[in-house]
Amino acid sequence: MTNDVLAKQLAGLPVKLLHHLARKRVPRHFRMGKNRLIQTLLALSPDQQAEIETSLASLLQEPARSPDLPKPPDTPSRPSPPRHNVPAEPAPAISTKELFEGIGVPPQRPFKPDDWQQEAINHLATNDVILSVPTGSGKTYVALEAMRRAIEAEQTIIYTSPLKALSNTKLTEFSQTFGSDQVGILTGDRRDNPQAPILIMTTEILRNLLYDAASGEIDMRLDTLGLIILDESQFLADRERGVVWEETIIFAPAQSRLLLLSASIGNPDEVAAWISSIRSTSCHLIHHRNRSVPLRAAYLDPSGKLAPFFRTRDIAHGKGVALHPETKRLFANYEDRTLGPRKR
Amino acid sequence: MPPAIHPVDLLQALRHQRLTPAIVFLTSRRACDEAIDSFEHRHVSIPATRSAAITHVLEKMTAEYPSIADHPLIPTVQHYGVAAHHAGHLPSWKIAVEELMRQGCLDAVFATTTLAAGVDFPARTVVVTQSSVRKDRDIMELTVNEIQQLAGRGGRRGKDYVGFVVVTPSPYIDLGPIANGLTNHPEPIDSQFLLSYPMVLNLLKAHTVDHIQPILEKSFAQFQINQRADRYETKLDEVETQLEAYGQRECADWITQWQSFTLAKKRRSHHRLKTRHDPPEVSAQLAFLTPGRVVELSKDHAIVLRQYRSRGQGYAMLTVIRSGGQIVEYPANTITAVIDEIIDVAEARKFPWCTPHSLKHAIETLENFPTRLRRLPIRVDQDGTDSPVLTEMLSHEFPCPTCPARPACQKDHPQALKLRQEDHRLTKTIHALRTELWHRFQQHVEVLQKFGYLTPACQLTPEGDWARLIRINHSLLITELIRMGAFEGISASLLAGVLASIAHDDDRPASFPGRHPALISTLGQVRKVAHSLSAYEEPPLLRWDIAAIADLWIGQPTLPWSEFIRSTTMAEGDLYRLLARTLEYLSQLHGLRSTHPGLADSARDAMDRMRRDVLQELP
The missing domain is CATH 3.40.50.300 (P-loop containing nucleotide triphosphate hydrolases)
Structure with a gap:
């Protein structure tokens, strides 16, 4: 193949392929434009030019596959690893009925200081x-x-x-x-x-x-x-x-x-x-942090539905106390309804 | 679906679970008022017996505080058993609501979160609708302290088995901070030690300047500072123990000595360093690495095509051809050995840096090389870091070039220097912390000396002796105005107007009852003075509409409160607080009766005229 024919063929290729050809043969090929890249490739030693011609032929036969194509579906996806840090099964969350038990006025008792x-x-x-x-x-x-x-x-x-x-x-x-x-x-x-x-x-x-x-x-x-x-x-x-x-x-x-x-x-x-x-x-x-009248927390949905705020009836002290699942669900719904349209 | 539950439905839900009486904390005064209004539209009134009980309590309260008598909210309270409680109401009305709540007459009180500390009455339930509040035009998340303050109102001792916090969503809520606030430890509090001019004057009146520092050291601010400083002291001790290893050597302060020596060396050889970054091995090799030279690269051989300098850092670089015909670029220091062999290469100015013919020749030669070739021995000048000339020059000034401790110094210097810098930094920090309050005190003293309230020996001048009695915000402005005679011969109402505009620090808009030329011109002068003092004291807002409102109340002694509040859009609670604060400022001026009898008299006059109607009800 003469230089002219090769030059024509190279000029017809996308620049991405030219860089592929220049890899390991031309230093700093990635900094060159298309025209300079072709000139440099043509200036290589005759042996290297022969190599380029053969790889060019093979490239032209099979259509180029872009590297960012999605993986073929037949590759098995990695199974998700078993979760190790599952906490011990928590005590069941209390019901709304239990939360509101015991409301009332205590009988009058003679006052005795703590x-x-x-x-x-x-x-x-x-x-x-x-x-x-x-x-x-x-x-x-x-x-x-x-x-x-x-x-x-x-x-x-x-x-x-x-x-x-x-x-x-x-x-x-x-x-x-x-x-x-x-x-x-x-x-x-x-x-x-x-x-x-x-x-x-x-x-x-x-x-x-x-x-x-x-x-x-x-x-x-x-x-x-x-x-x-x-x-x-x-x-x-x-x-x-x-x-x-x-x-x-x-x-x-x-x-x-x-x-x-x-x-x-x-x-x-x-x-x-x-x-x-x-x-x-x-x-x-x-x-101290003990209240003389114990305090409980509830969640009131705008629909009028009441649910316990925490999983436990009394308010526990410490970090990372879990919310009641029902409260979580109601609040998530509430946020969806009020914030949803603006996000979209 | 509305963004928040309707107040009537909220109360219905609470009643259903027997969660009343409740305090509902809302974001703003307006939200509280609207919540009360919404009961009017839904007509869900309470039984007549309870209405009667409310009326009975209100009648008793009215006997004590007549201003409650025709409060516009009374019918709502009687019909629906709910009330609003916020800073926009008169104190007497708030007391009445609190009393109703204590008697158990109300089902719900709607209050603002900002005044949680002022809500001093409990309920069975507290309703929280927000996790953030507006503070000085900023939205801030509620702190754990604040949430516990709100929640603490839930559950009445002796009246409830349990108390409740009910969280209901609104646009200002996130559950995380509330859950956190209910369960976590409250935040620690920190001292906010603000020095003020009257404080400095009062301290110097009672104590001589030598005794001030011990007094300042008794403050909580200094106590907390000392704790911080102590932590730094422990660190400093550690650093100093480590430094002991780097004590005295040939010279007493070898760290400084070595540092100045290296600095001098660097300066003198500056022009040389600019062109030569190379380590000695490389610079020794460079002369041999001409085009055509065979070199060893890790396990392979290559032929040098050209030598050049990299553009950025000026490193010595080589373009070589490797076996297989790859043309590659390497930094010169990757060459493992120089081979005693040169082949003919005709150079070219462009890639591949030689003629195609010599390129082919080079590739062939490379392929035919035996694996072992004779290496060129290159002598590296190991001790060449300092040129002899430089050493000669420096040894006049420094003992280091010939010192026996030189290798040790060279090795230890980076670590020792780091420790010593840390040592200095800590010492400075500790000193700054320990003297911070004293320093701030001295700054205040300097200002007071400049204005003539203190003598250079830090004793009170006659001026300072009366100025110390003005113990309010903007004291410097007020005392300066008194000294200028700005208040001489002005009417009582004008005096009160000016003080009101100095006292008022809220920028809520208000409409005004009309212009008043004398007031405007006086305030213009006050503003000039305040501006000239702005380097020493934050100037007040000086709103002339506020001044006009106070002026109106004093200027028309027969004006009833109900008509007065109609002349402006300000809430009556705000009006009350404005006048009460003005009274406080006036009473401070009245305290100057021994030195400024005229001023004290007109202050007394203004106070007498202000204290009528609602302003007389409470002490």
Whole structure:
């Protein structure tokens, strides 16, 4: 075959095939264009040209198969490996009926304080106390009991809350317990009954009082101040106001006890260690997650159907607690209906 | 299918399972109000006996808080036993709703999630409809703390055997975060120690500057910082033990010495390095690798066709022809040996770099080679990394070229340097952490000295002595305005208007009751001052419509609350909070009566005129 005939034949081929021919014969063939590739192939030694001609002939006889064709169906697909990490068969999920069993009002029983409540009150005689327990499990009882003891010891009590609205609620509550002449309230511009043994205020007001006392302009009975109750003290981590709680705790008079009431937080031990490190007495931490009224969770579908939220009836603690299969199914349906059209 | 359950159906489903009373947390105030409205359209009223009980409680509450008397929501509450509870309502109304809930009169309260902390009343059931909330224009996922705060309202001690959290989907929900929030440990809290100007002034009033640092060290912020710093200290100790192995050698600080020596060497030989990257073995070979030279490539022989430099890195490269006729390119360092044989190759300028004739000749020669050929011995200058001239030059300045410890230094230097850098980094971090609060305090002190509230010796000036009593946000702006005399001789209503616009930090839109030229011009001046202070204190929004609203309330002492709220689109709860905050700011000005009697008097005047009607009900 002469060079001209070969050149013509090569020019008629797709460039992909030309690269196939040039493999291992021309270095860096992949960087060349079609014309240069043909020229280079023609410039090869006569022996190599003969090789090219034979492979060209064989290529032209069988039609080229593109490499990305799907695999022929007869190749057996790999069987899926057996699943090894199947967890132990879980306990059967509870039914909706079981979930709603036992709703009702318990009979009136004489109130008996829990052990931790008693423990908190006892410790307050000598130590500062942090209570980090779930909402609604009886922090207020501890506060009331501690106040009662302080009043008996003729001490002044300051109760602070982060919101004025809560101050008003507490004013009503304490007035009902101790009588309205025993409770006073201080706001930025008003003082109601400031001579009463129990004073309610926002934490900012207390901080201001402590600053005034520190600079010698005392107009409060801080020397008889026996107990400071800081409600909602998880506000310590509030972005704007948290510093006020820190200032209050730092400047609280040494002779008065601190009682910090807080919702469940992750590191109450750290807060307790801090308070112990800066105050004259150590700070006792009472921390648990048991609710006095057990809590259960349910899922309500927009269709009005109720299902248990978790597989178990009571809410378990820990990571990776499984949702109830019925809830999963209902929520998947809900998402399909509400998100479906937008996705498509 | 609607994206969320209808409130009436929701309550029906809850009643069916005896899950009432319930608190339903919704995304917005508007959603709460609409939920209440929707009961009007469906007419599902409660029995008359319960309505009567609600009326009875409300009557008792009205005696204490008259503003409840003609609240527009009272009929809805009486007929359907549901109420809304959010920041848009007056505090007195919220107290009434809470009391109704405590008495067990209501079936459901619709509340906003943002005010979960303010919802201080329990119910049997809590309904959660969302897993994220809007915070400062951002959508944030609810934290574990927040979800537990919401769920904690479920189940009343002494009134319920069990409490319930009912999750119902809405467009703002994902089940994952809620399940996580119900079961997981709450997040740890971190200190947010924000230093403010009044705080600095108050500290320096009571203590001398030498005592401040110990006080700052008592903060929770410093406590947490110390814990972090302690962790770094342990790491530092480890690094220092490792560093001991690299102690003193011929010279005291050999790491630095060696580093400057290598640096100097690199600099001096810079022009040489640019052209020559090759290791000594390669550069020794290069002179022999001319076209036609036979070389050994792993187990094979090849003939060099050309020698060139790679374009990018300038490596020495060879084009060779291998047995079988392949023309291949290799870096020169892959040549295993140079053979003592050269064949004739006529060079060409293009691929295949030689004439076709010599190519054929080369292929034939390759095929006929015996397997063993004599290798060319090439002497490699092993010690040639430093040229003698360079060594000569450097030995004037450094002992290293002749030092006996040189091999050890060369070997250990990378590891020792890494350790020492780590050591320095940790020391710096620890120092920065330990002094962070003190540093921030000093920054505040500098600003206060600049404005003349503190003497250079960090004692309060007469100005600072009264300025420390202004313990509110934007205190620097307010004290500067007082010093400029901006409040001298202005009317009580104008003073309250300006303070209201400084106090208000919400950008919810509101309509305004009309322009007021004196107010606009005063606010214009305040804005200029606030702008000039913006480097030291975030300027307030200074909305003139807010100022006009406060001005209206004080300017017309006979205006009743019900008419006042009709003059603007602001929710009455927001109005109440705005006026209450203004009162607080005014009372701070009133506290300056010993130094600024005129200002204190007009503040007192404004407060007296503000405290009427609804604003008098609660302390």
